[in-house]
Amino acid sequence: MATEEKPTSTETASNETTITQILDVVARAAPEIRAGLPGRRIYAEQNNPSGETPMEADIYADEMLCERLGDLDGVGEYASEERQEVIDTGSGLSVCVDPLDGSSNLKPNNTLGTILAVYDAPLPAAGSDMVAAAYVLYGATTTMITAYDDTVTEYVVQDDGEYEAVREDVTLPEDPSVYGFGGRVPEWIDPFTEYVREVESDPSMKLRYGGSMIGDVNQVLTYGGIFAYPTLTDHPEGKLRVQFEGYPVGYILETAGGRSSDGEQSLMDVEKDGLHSRTPVYVGNEELIERLEAALDD
Template sequence: MTDTVAAIREAVAAAAPEIRSGLPGRRETAGTENPSGERRLAADEYADELLEERLGRIDGVGAYASEEREGVVDTGEGCAVAVDPLDGSSNLQPNNVMGTIVGVYDAELPASGHDLVAAGYVLYGPITTMAFAREGTVTEYLIDDGESTVLNADVTLPADPTVYGFGGRVPDWPADFAGYVDDVESELKLRYGGAMIGDVNQVLTYGGVFAYPALQSAPEGKLRLQFECNPVGYVIECAGGRSSDGTGSVLDVDPTSLHQRTPVYLGNEALIDRLEAALD
């Protein structure tokens, strides 16, 4: 499994420059929707097809799934890889930050967050970086020309949190969550860019809290458990923070379907503890 995880990380790093360089010519809609009912861009399809081809041929990868596909692709024997190929692709039109998320599960999908053996994300910002978690440690890499160089071998959330970013429309927030926002916005600086992975990376860098809460119109939230919440929650927990679905670790959420959604709250332990108390 150690060799397989290393191969997965290297394959994602190698694919990242190709995904990035393919964005300018793929800003148009593909004319189809993903299984969650969201319009896909040509860039979503391109990134998904590229990652399926690269990850599916790795020895030890037995299944590939992404939020762009209805079901799981059988690729042989071994672990299951769940991918958000282009997180925040709606940011392509205004040229804002995007990313790629990957979770490596030692179980058939849909799987529990506790079945993760590794997870990480690529961030397409002014430079391309990767945060990758394995065995309780998060490593940050610089990706240049498909090669990865360690920038920080042990990433942890700063003890003194600085930023917050919350998704969903404010009028759609439940009253208890809105009360929590009123409490923390006087302490922290707003950083919200419309791509989960960009906002979470701000929290990982500066400390703070990210949330895409349960909404009045969507009590299950927006983000998907297998492809976004579990992998990123795993990264945050390995970095010394906490994840939550509002009652406990998002990794504890019982998986019922491949494209299942869940509310998600990520950040410094004290801020997530306060949030759960506010939602009780």
Template sequence: MATKDVNTASSARDVRTIDEVVEVIATTAPEIRTGLPSRRVAAEDQNPSGETQMAADIWADELLCERIGALEGVGEYASEERPESIDVGNGPLSVALDPLDGSSNLKPNNTVGTIFAVYDAPLPAHGRDIVAAGYVLYGPVMTMIVARDGSVDEHIIYDDASYELVREDISLPENGSVYGFGGRVPDWTDEFEAFAREVEQDDSRKLRYGGSMIGDVNQILTYGGIFSYPALESAPEGKLRVQFEGYPIGYVLETAGGASSDGTKSLLDVDKDELHARTPVYIGNSDLVAKLEAALE
């Protein structure tokens, strides 16, 4: 499960395009953050997954679509807020985003983020087609995680849209110290609940769950441990979208030397042919994810 064997860009042109995608996301992030206070209200529509959209969801999607779509090397753009991918050019790479992960957290003023993945294939693509992925976390400090070319790096993004590399080649801490499990407890499967109770009994680990996946994932990347949005009795495929959340987060964690799983295999090996398909998500230190898979057998 743990691996540094990840996809890399296949040409100088692709490398340049990835650089440009990362730059667009970084330089757009301060504008998105500044615009959130006036867009904390629900929009009239639902997204393709049937969730109520916030005004901020739609606005962030439109901003990023316009700017990423203008890049010469990008051929397709897709997001959680759109029913289908759209052709934006003739470039070989595709970009898929969750423009504002955790937007329901805007009302209580909790953590939100932007998740992105660059695929060397048409959409919907496969996890093994990713050549770069990452996220922006709109926390007390605005940071961006980028996984590419076998390395995970962290940048601080400043209000003037400049950004600075602050950590290179991040690896998960060997002894994970936090955990977070999503979904309603009465809706957990018996097997997952038994695993969760075992994790809770370890005094060396602390519960960290904020209801914004990207904030919870960043806790795992920082401290090590395990995060799960599991298969539920009412939703065997879980809640999170493969293309926009499962693949990119799996790519980040595996590039950092951790593991990802849908309960039986790496998230990067999940095979779904619908743009908005869902998957259970389990990510963290390799030993904990292996125990999780054994518990679910």
């Protein structure tokens, strides 16, 4: 795991420029990624590092982002869920992407997205090394949520790649109203099942789960609530990858005034040595996460 070093003022200014460029690249690539989806709704003839068979759209988005982000002078490393190893692109910040989160939703034409994590350290990095995170959501409109400089901002991305801020200083609503929990119900551990039943019994809470993690997280960021891909009896570490999903989602939700957890601690404090290591993920309003941790601790 990388160790944190305090940057100089010159390095900080350079990093700020690079982060702006990274976010710009991702936003401007979004319409092209979206336009390329209809003809890439079939499985590729290869497995990714997690043993899953990606869609051709996953590979398409990965190759585009690798080329464009890797071309930036301030990006030194590129990694994605679709690649076994880190790609050396020079010197500077490290970028992790999930090129197409929820790509299985292509077949039924449901929501999916792109997740970005930026670290000021070699990969695999620690949560404390994160300097920015973002996700693009391909829904009825294309939007991008960014967490940078202690602020969460929502942009609408136009078909020509132009993007405009529509919500600034985004925070979770104080009165949560949605929940979404992943994994097969028979494989949930008992304390989590009991917690879920408690949440379901609240008439103010509504189920919102669509099979795309970032789409479900966006529901929580919009309406308040909780999303979880929990510990499972057959997958104690859950399904989601720390570098590509756990850290960036935790960073965004915490920057927006919410909380994140692996069941015991903030996702930003999770320590894993592998690039593709996994973690349980719980994110949402502070009170809901506190109750969850208490339930899992019983």
